[in-house]
Amino acid sequence: MRISEHWLREWVDFPGSTEELAHRLTMAGLEVDAIEPAAPAFEGVVVGEIAACEPHPEADRLSVCRVVAGDGDPLQVVCGAPNARVGLKAPFARVGATLPDGTRIERATLRGTASEGMLCSARELGLSEDAAGLMALPPSAPAGADLREYLALDDTVIELELTPNRADCLGMAGVAREVGVLAGREPVWPGVEAVPPRCDAQFPVTLEAPAECPRYTGRVIRDVDTSAETPVWMRERLRRAGVRPLSITVDITNYVMLELGQPMHAFDLERLEQGIRVRSATKGERLALLNGQTVELEPGTLVIADAAGPVAMAGIMGGEPTAVTEATRHVFLEAAFFAPAAIAGRARAYGLHTDSSHRFERGVDPERAAVAVERATRLLVGIAGGDPGPTVVTERAEQVPVAPAVSFRPGRCTALLGAAIPHETMRGILERLGMAVAAGAEAWTVTPPSWRFDIAREVDLIEEIARIHGYDALPLSRTPAPLAMPAQPEAHLPLRRLRRLLVDRGYQEAITYSFVAPELQASLDPEAETLPLANPLSADLAVMRSSLWPGLVRALQHNRNRQAGRVRLFESGLAFRGRLENLEQAPRVAGIAAGQRHPEHWDAPRTPLDFFDVKGDVEALLALTGEPERYRFEPAAHPALHPGQSARVRHADGHAGWVGALHPEVLRRLDLDGPVFVFELDLGRITAARVPAFREISRYPAIRRDLAVVLPEAVSAAELRATVVASAGEALRELILFDVYRGKGVADGFKSLAIGLILQDSSRTLTDSDVDAVVARVVERLRAELQAELRE
Known part of the structure; x- marks a missing residue:
C-alpha cells in the first residue's frame, strides 16, 4: 500500500516529521517498508503554453513552437513530440534547468533553428514511463508557474507492508x-454526502449466491461525458499510489478504492441485458477480461452476470464487452460486499492478482459500499456531468457478517503486558479505534467495528491496546519461569546427531517447502495418497509432500542450473500421507547426491559417485544406533528408482526407508544428467539406539581366517553374514567382506565372496583346533543353508 504523505496529512494533522510518522506506524504494526520522494529531483521546469506551432523547415518530424512561460516574450522551441499543438500546456524546462538524469538545458540549434528550452514528456521528468508525447497539463494551469509547486511534487510516498489481517488499512481512510x-x-473525512437523484433510472439486481455476496449496491448515471479528462490532482494521487490513470470512470473508481478501501466497477449500461445476477459460474462459460485475457470459468467461481452471461469475475476483474469507453453515455456504478472465502485464491487460480482481489480476499467493510457509490457519484457528476438515479442496495441482511462481541478483562491485559495501563486509557484506545465498550465490574463487553474482521478474541483486544499504547512504552522485565531439565534418554538418538554426521560426510542441509508440484510428486512417489491445498500459493505448490525427495530434487535442479557439478544435500522434516481426516505426518530424513565421489584434487582420481557410496552414507547413519545388525538392505522395486540400483531398508520391526538411483525415465522428465542417488529414512525407525554398556577387552591375541565361498547369485551378502554370525558363536569378533568375484573359474549364476573371520576369546588364547572347529561349523552351515562351497 503506497500512500502520499500530503494526502494523508490532509486527512489527519500529524504533528511529527516523516521519520516520526514512519516510526509510529511501524511500532503500531503497520510496517513501513520504504520512504521515497514522490518525484525525482529537477529544477527550472515551469508550466508552458504553446502559443504557435509550425512545421520545422528542415525536418518533417520536428515542430517549431512559440512557448509562453510567464512574463516576457514567447520563446522559440524546437520540439519532436507528435502531440505538440497550439493551446497545449505542458512542462517547459527553461535554459539553465536541470532534469532528473542530470541533463542541463542549454540554448541549442537544431537543423539550423534556434531552440531556447525544452518541452518535456512525463518520462523525461521521471513522473511515469509515458514517452509518447508531451505531458499534457490542464488548460487552467497558469503559464510560468513552477511545475513542482503546481503539482505539489515535493511530497513523500510511504510504502506500507501490511499483514493480511489489516485489510482495513488498504485505503487512506x-x-x-x-x-x-x-x-x-480526529481525522477530517472527505465529503461523502448523498447525491440526490435527478432521474428515476434503475437497473435490477438479483442475488443468487447470497452467502458469497449478501449486499450489492448499484446506481445508474445517465448522460455522462466519458471523454472528460481526469483532473491533474487525481492523476497525481493515483500515480503516487502506483496506479496508472486510464479514463475518467476507471480513475474515479480506482481513486475511491484508494480513498475508502472499497473496490468498485463501472459498466456500460447500454451493453448490459435485462438485469444483474450475482451467481456462480457454470461449466463451459467463458469471459473476455479487461486485460485482454479470455478465461474459461470454473464452476463455483462467483461472477456478475446479465441475461447473456458473465460480465465480470466478482471481486477480481470486469469483462471487456461491458467496459466503459469514450462512446459510453450511460454508466452503471456498482460496489458490493463479497465474503473473503468466496474470493480467496480465485484470482491466483486464473493467474491473476488485482487490487480488488487483494482487498476482497482479506475482507472489505460490508458497510462501506453505499458510501463509496455516493463518493464516486459526486466525483463523476462533478467532473464528467450526468444525471444520477437513486442508489439501490440489494441485500440479504441475515447473510451480512456482524462483528461478534468480545469479553475483555482489564486485569488480564495488565497481567499479559506487564504494564499498569489505566482503565480509562484502555477504554479510550478501544473507543478511538471505533469499538463500542460496555464496562462491567470485572469484564467489559467490546464490539468491534464493521471494518475490523480480525478482532475475535480477548488477546486481539490486548494486542490493540499494546500497539497503540506503544510497544516501546511497555516496561522491560524478566519473566519468572521455572527451569525444567528435559529428559535426555540415552536410548534415543537425537536428530542433531544424524544431521552432524551427514554434514561430516560432505552433505549440506536444505530446507524446502512442505508443499510441492503435483506432477513432480507423481513422478517420485506415484503410489502415495496426497493432500491437496485448498488455497495454494501457486500451481507449483499445490499438494503436501508425501516424501522429502521432491524438494531435494528441485534444489538439485537449481544447483545444476548454476553449474554446480558435485552436489550433496539432505533434509529432515515431515512427510504427509492420506486425507485430512486420517492424515499421517511422518518425520523423515532424506538426502540426494550427484557428481564426483570426491571433491576435485590433483592427487585424487575423478571417480563418479555410485550406489555403494550413498549406501555407505546410509549405513553410517544406521551405525549411530549401535545396532546396525538390526538393519538390512533388500533389493526391491520402487517406481522412482533404477530397477537394478534400488534397495529397501528393513528394520527388525518393519520398513525403514529406501536408497537407490533415480530411474532414467525420471531423470529424463526432470532434465537431469545422471546418475542421481537418493535415500529416505523413517526417523521413527532409526532413532532408537542401544545404550552403551561395558564389555571387557580381551588381553589375548585375535586370529584371522579367510574363506572364499561360491554362492548362487540370489544369495545376498546380508544372508551370508547372518548365517556366519549364527554359526560362529561367541568367538567371532568381526566379519569382513573383502572381495566379490565373478568370472573365470566361477560358473554362470554364481559368485565368489571372500570373507575374513576375526576370532578372539576373552579368557584364553584360541588354539588351532578351536579355530578349525569354528571354521568347520561355518562351512557346514553355509553349505546346508545357502548351497555354498569353498572356492578351490
Whole structure:
C-alpha cells in the first residue's frame, strides 16, 4: 500500500516529521517498508503554453513552437513530440534547468533553428514511463508557474507492508484512522454526502449466491461525458499510489478504492441485458477480461452476470464487452460486499492478482459500499456531468457478517503486558479505534467495528491496546519461569546427531517447502495418497509432500542450473500421507547426491559417485544406533528408482526407508544428467539406539581366517553374514567382506565372496583346533543353508 504523505496529512494533522510518522506506524504494526520522494529531483521546469506551432523547415518530424512561460516574450522551441499543438500546456524546462538524469538545458540549434528550452514528456521528468508525447497539463494551469509547486511534487510516498489481517488499512481512510488514534487527532473525512437523484433510472439486481455476496449496491448515471479528462490532482494521487490513470470512470473508481478501501466497477449500461445476477459460474462459460485475457470459468467461481452471461469475475476483474469507453453515455456504478472465502485464491487460480482481489480476499467493510457509490457519484457528476438515479442496495441482511462481541478483562491485559495501563486509557484506545465498550465490574463487553474482521478474541483486544499504547512504552522485565531439565534418554538418538554426521560426510542441509508440484510428486512417489491445498500459493505448490525427495530434487535442479557439478544435500522434516481426516505426518530424513565421489584434487582420481557410496552414507547413519545388525538392505522395486540400483531398508520391526538411483525415465522428465542417488529414512525407525554398556577387552591375541565361498547369485551378502554370525558363536569378533568375484573359474549364476573371520576369546588364547572347529561349523552351515562351497 503506497500512500502520499500530503494526502494523508490532509486527512489527519500529524504533528511529527516523516521519520516520526514512519516510526509510529511501524511500532503500531503497520510496517513501513520504504520512504521515497514522490518525484525525482529537477529544477527550472515551469508550466508552458504553446502559443504557435509550425512545421520545422528542415525536418518533417520536428515542430517549431512559440512557448509562453510567464512574463516576457514567447520563446522559440524546437520540439519532436507528435502531440505538440497550439493551446497545449505542458512542462517547459527553461535554459539553465536541470532534469532528473542530470541533463542541463542549454540554448541549442537544431537543423539550423534556434531552440531556447525544452518541452518535456512525463518520462523525461521521471513522473511515469509515458514517452509518447508531451505531458499534457490542464488548460487552467497558469503559464510560468513552477511545475513542482503546481503539482505539489515535493511530497513523500510511504510504502506500507501490511499483514493480511489489516485489510482495513488498504485505503487512506483506514491509515488516517490509525494515525489519528496514534496522534490523538480526529481525522477530517472527505465529503461523502448523498447525491440526490435527478432521474428515476434503475437497473435490477438479483442475488443468487447470497452467502458469497449478501449486499450489492448499484446506481445508474445517465448522460455522462466519458471523454472528460481526469483532473491533474487525481492523476497525481493515483500515480503516487502506483496506479496508472486510464479514463475518467476507471480513475474515479480506482481513486475511491484508494480513498475508502472499497473496490468498485463501472459498466456500460447500454451493453448490459435485462438485469444483474450475482451467481456462480457454470461449466463451459467463458469471459473476455479487461486485460485482454479470455478465461474459461470454473464452476463455483462467483461472477456478475446479465441475461447473456458473465460480465465480470466478482471481486477480481470486469469483462471487456461491458467496459466503459469514450462512446459510453450511460454508466452503471456498482460496489458490493463479497465474503473473503468466496474470493480467496480465485484470482491466483486464473493467474491473476488485482487490487480488488487483494482487498476482497482479506475482507472489505460490508458497510462501506453505499458510501463509496455516493463518493464516486459526486466525483463523476462533478467532473464528467450526468444525471444520477437513486442508489439501490440489494441485500440479504441475515447473510451480512456482524462483528461478534468480545469479553475483555482489564486485569488480564495488565497481567499479559506487564504494564499498569489505566482503565480509562484502555477504554479510550478501544473507543478511538471505533469499538463500542460496555464496562462491567470485572469484564467489559467490546464490539468491534464493521471494518475490523480480525478482532475475535480477548488477546486481539490486548494486542490493540499494546500497539497503540506503544510497544516501546511497555516496561522491560524478566519473566519468572521455572527451569525444567528435559529428559535426555540415552536410548534415543537425537536428530542433531544424524544431521552432524551427514554434514561430516560432505552433505549440506536444505530446507524446502512442505508443499510441492503435483506432477513432480507423481513422478517420485506415484503410489502415495496426497493432500491437496485448498488455497495454494501457486500451481507449483499445490499438494503436501508425501516424501522429502521432491524438494531435494528441485534444489538439485537449481544447483545444476548454476553449474554446480558435485552436489550433496539432505533434509529432515515431515512427510504427509492420506486425507485430512486420517492424515499421517511422518518425520523423515532424506538426502540426494550427484557428481564426483570426491571433491576435485590433483592427487585424487575423478571417480563418479555410485550406489555403494550413498549406501555407505546410509549405513553410517544406521551405525549411530549401535545396532546396525538390526538393519538390512533388500533389493526391491520402487517406481522412482533404477530397477537394478534400488534397495529397501528393513528394520527388525518393519520398513525403514529406501536408497537407490533415480530411474532414467525420471531423470529424463526432470532434465537431469545422471546418475542421481537418493535415500529416505523413517526417523521413527532409526532413532532408537542401544545404550552403551561395558564389555571387557580381551588381553589375548585375535586370529584371522579367510574363506572364499561360491554362492548362487540370489544369495545376498546380508544372508551370508547372518548365517556366519549364527554359526560362529561367541568367538567371532568381526566379519569382513573383502572381495566379490565373478568370472573365470566361477560358473554362470554364481559368485565368489571372500570373507575374513576375526576370532578372539576373552579368557584364553584360541588354539588351532578351536579355530578349525569354528571354521568347520561355518562351512557346514553355509553349505546346508545357502548351497555354498569353498572356492578351490
